[in-house]
Amino acid sequence: MKESTLPLFTCPRPLHGGGCGGALVLRSTPALPITRGCPADEIREGLLRCVTCGQEHPVLSGVAILTPHPDDYLRRYYHSLRRDLARYGALSDPADVWLSRYHTPRRRKQDYGADFRxxxxxxxxxxxxxxxxxxxxxxxxxxxxxxxxxxxxxxxxxxxxxxxxxxxxxxxxxxxxxxxxxxxxxxxxxxxxxxxxxxxxxxxxxxxxxxxxxxxxxxxxxxxxxxxxxxxxxxxxxxxxxxxxxxxxxxxxxxxxxxxxxxxxxxxxxxxxxxxxxxxxxxxxxxxxxxxxxxxxxxxxxxxxxxxxxxxxxxxxxxxxxxxxxxxxxxxxxxxxxxxxxxxxxxxxxxxxxxx
Ligand SMILES: C[S@@+](CC[C@H](N)C(=O)[O-])C[C@H]1O[C@@H](n2cnc3c(N)ncnc32)[C@H](O)[C@@H]1O
Ligand SMILES: [Zn+2]
Incomplete structure (x- = not known):
């Protein structure tokens, strides 16, 4: 995502009957360092942290995951994410290791459920x-x-x-x-x-x-x-x-x-x-x-x-x-x-x- 669009987004985590609404800031951690694309405004990898509730939303292959519960999302769709990143995305070695923490046994098919031809x-x-x-x-x-x-x-x-x-x-x-x-x-x-x-x-x-x-x-x-x-x-x-x-x-x-x-x-x-x-x-x-x-x-x-x-x-x-x-x-x-x-x-x- 483009860093310049970040001020448009707010934290969607449920709080007080609505979304938290906190501002998101880009943050680099040793586990998931920021990487940039071209032009440099493009965030390829990193974490977006809510300044109000502290919830973290990853950016992987330029895609910010801004669902209310990003950890659940990553666990639920882990195998689909892996498959689609391999086919259409790009992941650095640190991001690859970071994503592995969400690995779940492949119990049943968890796909996003739509046809995008x-x-x-x-x-x-x-x-x-x-x-x-x-x-x-x-x-x-x-x-x-x-x-x-x-x-x-x-x-x-x-x-x-x-x-x-x-x-x-x-x-x-x-x-x-x-x-x-x-x-x-x-x-x-x-x-x-x-x-x-x-x-x-x-x-x-x-x-x-x-x-x-x-x-x-x-x-x-x-x-x-x-x-x-x-x-x-x-x-x-x-x-x-x-x-x-x-x-x-x-x-x-x-x-x-x-x-x-x-x-x-x-x-x-x-x-x-x-x-x-x-x-x-x-x-x-x-x-x-x-x-x-x-x-x-x-x-x-x-x-x-x-x-x-x-x-x-x-x-x-x-x-x-x-x-x-x-x-x-x-x-x-x-x-x-x-x-x-x-x-x-x-x-x-x-x-x-x-x-x-
Ligand atoms: C039939 S497709 C339509 C896609 C596109 N708008 C179009 O008209 O070509 C339905 C889309 O809704 C998305 N979708 C389903 N539930 C959603 C949700 N709760 N939030 C966001 N997107 C959702 C699906 O992933 C899918 O891309
Ligand atoms: Zn928040």
Whole structure:
């Protein structure tokens, strides 16, 4: 992470019914010394210490872990962290030894539980179809025609179009549950700084590689056509030097209240709890800010709203003082698993502001 963005963050440790909120300072210890990337503003490794409660949050391979209980996080995902650091990150020898203290026996698979394939983050579905099948028209029939028709109309496109229409100021934005940066890559150029947070260390590593080229750039990816056959595709992502990505929980965000001019929530409220996500999105939104949301309402058992999910969402926003100013339903979000296996969601999209 960039040291210059550190003043934006606060300690998310639960205290007095909310987050601790203490400022974080960078600290070097003999066990985990500070290492820097290039430019020197980039913290590659080190510890961020809360000046109020003393909680320490590590930075590993440029990724700050700003969850409420970082020790639990490191223990729980130890094996996934190791795997992903080996594939996509960089770790010094001291940091490697430091991380080993969180080693836990591999009792059961502990993964971050999401799918971050680049095809659905950065490419239009129709372009993927043309790369996945030699002749999409013959293979897919009317589905190919439909994909071509809805080209450029994904939920990412709808939210970024609305964001571009908002009046200034467009200083600081948050993408909460950002995944590998698909939406962030489209909206970062609209703001001075955009911070993406996700609970998945893998997602943040991938977003940093694709958008920040750190620690090394990801410039292509492998698209699975049929099983056993992959094709290398260029990764069409613009440089986003104004972006920053950290691991954090969107139901306990590491930011002070009212910080952001815009908060984006893309395909996450059905996964990480509507109530918790909205509480934190609204808490961190500036009084004059805009909240952008898209979701397929694919709720987990036990979390399905009783009423129409659009109504449930509007009421949940209204209970937090926000009114929907624009909405669009049935927005196609299509992504390929392999050439004959596609998933299509029809998303609800809206933008909301504080009611006057
Ligand atoms: C379906 S993906 C959407 C990713 C991205 N926003 C997009 O639209 O492409 C859901 C994301 O939410 C993240 N997530 C789930 N629970 C979370 C939580 N409590 N805090 C932060 N991110 C979370 C997952 O890791 C995953 O990246
Ligand atoms: Zn604290």
């Amino acid at each position: 680049f095809s659905q983050q950065f490419e239009d579905a129709w372009d993927v179809a043309r790369a996945a099948a030699d002749d999409p028209q013959t293979l897919y029939g009317p589905f190919a025609e439909w994909l071509a028709q809805v080209r450029g109309q994904s939920p990412y496109a709808v939210l970024s179009r609305w964001a571009a229409q908002q009046a200034a100021p467009r200083r600081l934005a948050l993408d909460t549950g950002c995944g590998a940066g698909g939406l962030a890559s489209r909206v970062t150029p609209l703001y001075q700084t955009l911070i993406g947070v996700d609970l998945s260390f893998l997602a943040i590593l991938l977003a940093r590689k694709a958008l920040l080229h750190a620690p090394t750039a990801e410039r292509s990816y492998l698209l699975t056509r049929w099983r056993g056959d992959t094709v290398e595709r260029p990764l069409p992502v613009r440089d986003c030097p104004g972006a920053e990505f950290v691991v954090a929980d969107c139901t306990a965000l590491p930011f002070p209240g009212g910080l952001f001019d815009a908060v984006f929530s893309s395909n996450v409220i059905d996964i990480a709890s509507m109530e918790g996500c909205l509480d934190e999105a609204v808490r961190t939104l500036d009084a004059a800010g805009s909240f952008f949301l898209t979701d397929p309402f694919y709720f987990r058992d036990g979390e399905v709203p009783r009423e129409d999910p659009r109504e449930a969402l509007r009421s949940a926003l209204s209970a937090r003082g926000l009114t929907v100013s624009e909405e669009q339903d049935g927005v196609p979000w299509a992504w390929s698993i392999y050439d004959r296996h596609w998933r299509v969601y029809f998303n609800y999209c809206c933008v909301a502001q504080r009611s006057r």
